[in-house]
Amino acid sequence: MTTNPSTISKKEAPPAGGWGSLKGIASVLFRERASPAVLETLASQNKAGGHMCTSCAWGKPADPHVFEFCENGAKATIWDLTIDRCTPGFFAQHSVTELRGWSDYDLEMQGRLTEPLRYDAVTDKYLACSWQEAFDGIGQELKALDPKSVVFYTSGKASLETSYLFGLFGRFYGHNNFPDSSNMCHETTSVGLKKVIGSAVGTCVLEDFDHCDAIFYFGQNPGSNSPRFLHPLQEAVKRGCKIITFNPVREAGLVQFINPQSPVEMLTGHGTDLSHMYLQVRPGGDIAALMGLCKHVLAVDDSRQAAGQPGVLDREFIAQHTDGLEAFAASARAAEWAEIEAVSGLVRADIEQAAEVYIAAERVIGVYGMGLTQHVHGSQCIGLFVNLLLLRGNIGRQGAGMSPVRGHSNVQGQRTVGISEKPELVPLDKLAGMFDFEPPREKGLTTVDACEGILDGSVRGFVSLGGNFVRAIPEREAMEKAWRAMALTVNIATKLNRSHLVHGRSAYLLPCLARPEEDVQASGSQSVSIEDTFSHIYGSIGKRTPASGHLLSELAIVAGMAKATLPVHPKWQWDDWVGDYSVVRDLIEETYPEEFRDFNARMFDKGGFYRGNKARERTWETDSGKAEFTDPTVMSALGVGDAPGRYHLITMRSNDQFNTTIYGFSDRLRGLEGSRAILLINPADMSRAGLKEGDLVSLVSDAGDDVHREVPGLRVTSFNLPNGCVGGYYPEMNVLIPLWYHDQASKTPASKGVPVRIQAAVQA
Template sequence: MSKQDKPIGKIAPYTHAAAGWGALRHVAQGMLRERVPPAGIGALLAQNQPDGFDCPGCAWPDRAHASTFEFCENGAKAVAAEATSRRVTAAFFAAPDHTVTELLRQSDHELEHHGRLTQPMVYDPASDRYVPVSWDDAFALVARELHALDDPDQAAFYTSGRASNEAAFLYQLFARAYGTNNFPDCSNMCHEATSRGLPPVVGAGKGTVTLDDFEHADAILIFGQNPATNHPRMLGELRACAKRGATIVSINPLRERGLERFADPQAMGEMLTGGSTHIATLFIQPRLGGDLALLKGVAKRLLEMDDAAALEGAHRLLDLDFIAAHTAFFDAFAADLRGEAWDVLVAEAGVPYAQIAQLAGIYARSERVIATWGMGITQHKHAVATIQMLSNLMLMRGNIGRPGAGLCPVRGHSNVQGDRTVGIEEQPTAAFLDRLRRVYGFEPPRHHGHDVVATIAAMEQGKVKVFIGLGGNFAVATPDTPRTFAALRSCALTVQIITKLNRSALVHGRAALILPTLGRTEIDLQQGVAQGVTVEDSMSMVHVSYGRNAPASPELLSEVAIVSRMAEATLGAGEGQGRDGLPWPAWRGDYALIRDEIEKVFDDFHDYNQRIAVPGGFHLTVAPRHRTWHTASGKAQFAVHAVPRDTPISRARQQHGERLLVMMTTRSHDQYNTTIYALDDRYRGVFGMRRVIFIHADDIAMLGMRAGDWVDVKSVWDDGVERRADGFMLVAYDIPRGCVAAYYPETNALVPLASVADGAGTPTSKSIPVLLFPGRMPEGGGR
């Protein structure tokens, strides 16, 4: 390998604790890299404070919004990204090498670092460039294209989890008044299996715990989650739990550094002495897709232990009183457990029986248990069944609806849960639609709309012709990248409401708009009054957020203003009721009026404006937390699920043998969703590069290769379409044999559009059957 052919980055084991001085150093580097002015740096101290702004990153809750230092490394990166002094102006798009075709050649990392968009732009096909457009003309174009459709269902309204409750509520009201329930949103790609899996068994699609429960838990089981990268502030809670003696177990194919040792930047003692806290006491590494079998095995072992206790007249391990009073279908579930073969469970889990028994023992000894999970659980074909099996396990010992115990799905983007709560839902209930009709005087559409995967298919088929994205980066967040790109390009109009240039603005329809919006960190003045917006975190706390920074450009509009002006241009405006008479101008002038409207539609938001005035906001009712079960039986329901053995992966393995590997996509430490802040993943020992594949050393040998070799990747699917991603370096890593991991969005092209979670439609990005072939280093050295 010649000098110019060497990778730009390097692989070097990381031996330090997570966070600590390394986190503070990377925060400072991020601020310098983005050329953040002093005012933007100072704004960090207002993050997650009662009179400040909510973190624009993850949805982990804040400890009463009262800490003097309540931000994490990735939250600081998100603030730096918004507060950057870099600007994407009309002059940027006019530069000789900035046609859309030329910009598409840049990486996602390069696009991110051009900076903040400053004015609305429209695509000019003659020059292949974005050119300035007035806001009035932009909204007129949206209205004209929507009016030209033959059917409202030919439009799709995508929502990112960064949209506020106020913007999301107006967005769904606009689209439903227009006539469609086509609401693809980011939750379709992450926790949809949670939202669809939990309601039938416990009656609500949300978590049942609050932060206070972590103070009382005896054990915390963390499934398919990497808090150090995805929810760093969660590590502060886990550190406190570990210090008081709670047992923490990590169940994840990757043994993540952040769950081994953590140095809290807010703990002066640890920072000054170089100390750290051990977090997890046990690491269990199931093979990809093995969580359902693992959970069923733990439940089976718990039942066996309880049967033995009953025979001996000893203390029972099951909460029989809870099961009798609060659950249904336990006998059928227990019979299924007794009939399941241990060899099947062990083989499918990829975990030795001894470890399954060890986990069951920890669970049995712990009086109060919290189970948390992330996308390592939800992005599989059998994700709904897995989540319901986890619910089964928690119900067996009454660990739902009591202090210190419960279900804790940890969402990604800061308001992905809130958007769903206020109506971003392609499968709305009849009760919700009835309430909209009573409050607003129009008949909303009753049929279900498209989720993300269905929207892509509908665009391909010419059934969706207008795509409007309220935030996010749809083109690269979604699966089957070439198909998604082609689908977007087939649209008559694509609209991106964004803060920074991303690939979705460049993969556009015949007509296209970039509508730049204020960020969460920026002051939102309407009629001379600073407006606050509200969000709902992963634990159903709703609180208000006020920006602190000056807007990046005087031409920016808020999300609320953009949505309301699109609606006004399309539907008209007035003071009366009916789809053509909704008072859009009044709503965008005073966000408190929008919250009054939300209160009219959703009973749980009563006294909305008064309750968000309290520091920390208020908690939305989650019925199972109070042992109220809104299910078909009126009780929590045990669900019976067989461990599937005839799957696309098992069929592919029968065809290809041990060379068939299962890939999971994951994010690096220097990224948040599709936003690439920098090129390091320091906890995994990757620096200055992204095109890597984490693989067991024995699998490297099985392939006849060596660590550091370059490979091309092809997914195995039965539709005859070749899906490939070329030029990845093999990195030996602690991951189960037969499993590999790589970063998204680089590997999203390998996820077949048809490969989704049963009953949820979530892309199976954590279980992709793949083959590796000898390849070569790509241009750019693996960046």
């Protein structure tokens, strides 16, 4: 079976929100035959006493809207609460080899997994097994492996409580191999921001958007990835804030928004124009664009100073709180406008006009997403963005700061409670005292390191707490071949996906509760907690009847594996921790007392409780003790430059997906309907390449490493993109990304500027 329409239709992209958003939700409600209980769940979603959305990590306001969910959040909840079931009977009918030929969409459409499964090599099928059989088998395999050869991966959805115990399990076992989905998207933030301001996360809180005068916006698409962000953006614009957007794709979510909760806007079809300026920067051109902005700010300051007028820099802030301005300012002044224009793809006048908005604004927020982080020099992009904000003191005060927008609902929180391959970021001495063991001290494996270890055979086991790792990583074809040589693969999941079908010699598929479902343990019904992109912590309560009586919570599954793997220890109280999650929260508070003070008492505070951020208080935990201006070594963030016939591919998510989960085949906000097997390219580039609308082509890697990587069968589709840029859907295009093509500092795959060539389809 495969479902992926072969044709694509195009129409004018509508505004974000509006009736299209409601139709998108309704289509999934109808397809999944949702019960009235699902509607009740949506009504309390992201509110006190309800469950926290499993989609993005956007903040939950203290005073929520009537409906505090977006199109993607609703789809995620409906998807979890489908009535369809993927039972052992399904696996009895289909071999794993057969299922590998199914599409991502068709695999997940089989519904919720209902019982634990183990892979049987003789029949090439997953067979039902008991939980104890699964735990014993996993424990036996893990005990036979060198702990350093095993990876514990997390997808970003697991709660703080589960993540904390998963981290303990791995360290009790003997490794720091904790890559998570952050490694594939925002690890550049954790590394880049940490270096220059001492904080691995953004400095803003949700209320800052009520007070900013300008928002400089790089490489993030709220329409598809965090639609609830559109509400504060709309309100900011209505009170006079100016949004300056830098993005290769002209996304509807940053052009106009029709608020689905406004009867007037819905009835009239008139929304709010969002971006004051929309500058379609070339892939990798962000460093150049930011250098141009800083260059103009410095030039205006020089001019005013020379004329005896007040300058535009915040000199008091710079003198007290920063280091390194002189070296950076010299580089910015020396930068040539011709190079800035060529690399950014923008004209000087537009960059200067944007810089004038920055100069005129008293309080500025910098927003960015993976368009800034997923480059070979993504860390330098972040450094330049911080430079821009530091020039006028726009970090550490109300209505100003840096605000990266995180993806998975708890990806930031998992890092907070110890899911990190970097031992210096985890209070190992504290854990050693609390649990009477000696933690491993050596650095663990990142996502890229883990993939390299699987390829060379040094990684022998892989335990995945959620996610679709094999589908999400670069170098997919080589990785899938090497994956099957591992001794053990374990996947904790709610639905079937491709990663479950690319397995080790011993493989287990363990079905868990979804967050909206009730989790009953020995002490009664349990709640869990998550952290949003603004470092606020929220309690979440599931109330729906579980999809199967055989399901266990993620926390119970982690504990079950740990008990079967580790020796008995008087301080490792797995049964107590499963029986009452508040005990786990007490452990988190003991481990991180400053961030999680009175954790259990505060977890259901309206709007969550803030765990704090030193950089927001202008306390800089950097090497110099100050915020650091950085001097870029390159003007382009790309790792492979321009060449005749070479294009730079940006991987994109549609309006009808969340990460690797494909809800359908409508990319409504780009005016595209139907097939995902498309190549987006601007009409001028299409003409220069001798291509016509609808031509069938392949994309091939042009990374210069002599490895053949190809995605065939793509339909040429004209689209508004910068020259030399092509677009295609994630995760289908991941096969074109070399494993070595990643940010130099963080090893985040450089998915927003992949060097490729277009190859005509071979005629039969």
